[in-house]
Amino acid sequence: MTASGSRPLATVSLFSGVAGIEQGLAAAGVSDVAWFCERWDAARAVLAARYADVEVKDDVTAIKDFDGAALVTAGFPCTDLSQAGLTQGLAGVNSGLVIGVLEKIAAYRPDWVLLENVPNMLHLGRGAAMNRIVSDLENAGYAWAYRVVDSRFAGLAQRRRRVFLLASRVMDPARILLGEDHGEPEPDQQATAFGFSWTEGNRGVGWAVGATPTLKGGTTVRVASPPAIWLPGERVGRQIVRPSIEAAESLQGLEPGWTSPAPERDRWKLVGNAVSVPVARWIGGRLARRSELREAFEDGVLLAEGAGWPAAARGTSDGKRWAVDVSEFPCGPVLEQVQDLGGLLTRYGSEPLSWRATKGFRDRLRASSLRYRADFMAALDAHVDHMAAARTTE
Structure with missing residues (x-):
């Protein structure tokens, strides 16, 4: 049971890597993984050793459905989206695999979707990748919110900026992902490294x-x-x-x-390539409290058509989108x-x-x-x- 008393969400994990997302969500008590999907043998070896009782599928394009899972997670490949990568966007053979995932999401309609990738996806090709992703989610009946976060907010000594997008067809996820803001801390004047x-x-x-x-x-x-x-x-x-x-x-x-x-x-x-576990744990902790976080989230400035993507935004299934002014540090670490x-x-x-x-x-x-x-x-x-x-x- 989660902290709010609700049962963990049955979860399928796509592009699983070494299960950074799933470790964090499980630590928050919000997720119970039904199966992984990962094609790289090295990552599959880790998953097989650490999750011996959980099936590891090997081809995301061959998945027929999500077996009734309530949550789908996907830290999909950044190969074609990162500044150091091929910069082909979703037209690339690797990052473009998420398009097939979005089609399956529209067909099988899990309650929740959690995606992760690099911030460059907001800017590459004038934000075409993010526009495609949220448009497909909106057309499938999902509200969504995304936010760039820096892993240092969770106490890690690594400056790692990543985009996390949370979408739902059962409630507005904006308060979950955007409802906390600590603000960027002052530089550590006592740093020794x-x-x-x-x-x-x-x-x-x-x-x-x-x-x-x-x-x-x-x-x-x-x-x-x-x-x-x-x-x-x-x-x-x-x-x-x-x-x-x-x-x-x-x-x-x-x-x-x-x-x-x-x-x-x-x-x-x-x-x-991994997802920072404590960041996923923070998202999981917020998701575990979803029944308490249903109050309407009204912050934001309406985005004009064709406007660039900000560091945080939210949208509804009717296509309305807002930029939200929050920092990359949702909370301060313990x-x-x-x-x-x-x-x-x-x-x-x-x-x-x-x-x-x-x-x-x-x-x-x-x-x-x-x-x-x-x-x-x-x-x-x-x-x-x-x-x-x-x-x-x-």
């Missing part, structure tokens, strides 16, 4: 105070754009590091070792759940960033017009020298 993206340096740094930049999926044993972390208080040689895979899992709210049933070469991609990035690395491990990676980033940054802290550049110089000396003695 700073994240950055070492593959950047020309046009950006990915700077994050007390957190890492977004963990991203890739095609090799390491993520395509893995985070690096500057620890000013550590000795030279240990100031510029990368998190271990277990630390990265923790940064997603996954149990350290969660992806270990998969081949080692695939674990970073699995973690980078203090004891806030991750300390330095402490997390101490517990789960890290490794020095290589000489080549550090030097490449430093040289690009120095040649750019980007602003950076002088002591950060000094730390990069010291790390390059230290790693170069280590190379000559190997």
Whole structure:
């Protein structure tokens, strides 16, 4: 039973990955997974090990119906929607799979739908992907709301911005998703760790105070754009590091070792593609209180036809749409759940960033017009020298 006393919603999970959404919803007591659907063998290995009694289907296009499920979840592929991806939008072979899912939603009409993807979908092709998604939902009789959230609101030491869209044909979901707003917190003046993206340096740094930049999926044993972390208080040689895979899992709210049933070469991609568990838990907690959150949500400014998509919006099945002014931080984290990035690395491990990676980033940054802290550049110089000396003695 959920906190509100209602029974968990029978749920089917599409594009399941390693079940970040489902872990969060289950932790809130709102979801009972009937089956998963995931085609990647590495993710299927994790699901089989962690959910031994739950069926894992392998082809979303072959699904005939949802077996009467009340909730359908889909963290569908971002390959064609992300800035670093193919930018084909829903015309792409991977992200476009959601169109078939929307057709099945219209046919079998689950009470609730929860989708997740990257914020770039709001802007790519003038927001064509989001327009297609909400238009299909409206035509199927659903009210909807979406919001860009930053995983740091849930206490994670990772700056991860994602769009979550909640739709329902039984009530207005806007109060559930948009009814809380904490506002973006002030920067942590006591931070002892700073994240950055070492593959950047020309046009950006990915700077994050007390957190890492977004963990991203890739095609090799390491993520395509893995985070690096500057620890000013550590000795030279240990100031510029990368998190271990277990630390990265923790940064997603996954149990350290969660992806270990998969081949080692695939674990970073699995973690980078995952949905942050505590974010899904917050949505689940709100959804568990749905009977208390039925009061009409009237905030917002009516969106003009052709207007760009804002960071948060809501709409009704009759096609009316409103922009809603809320932050990416729905609530503040429980203090004891806030991750300390330095402490997390101490517990789960890290490794020095290589000489080549550090030097490449430093040289690009120095040649750019980007602003950076002088002591950060000094730390990069010291790390390059230290790693170069280590190379000559190997």
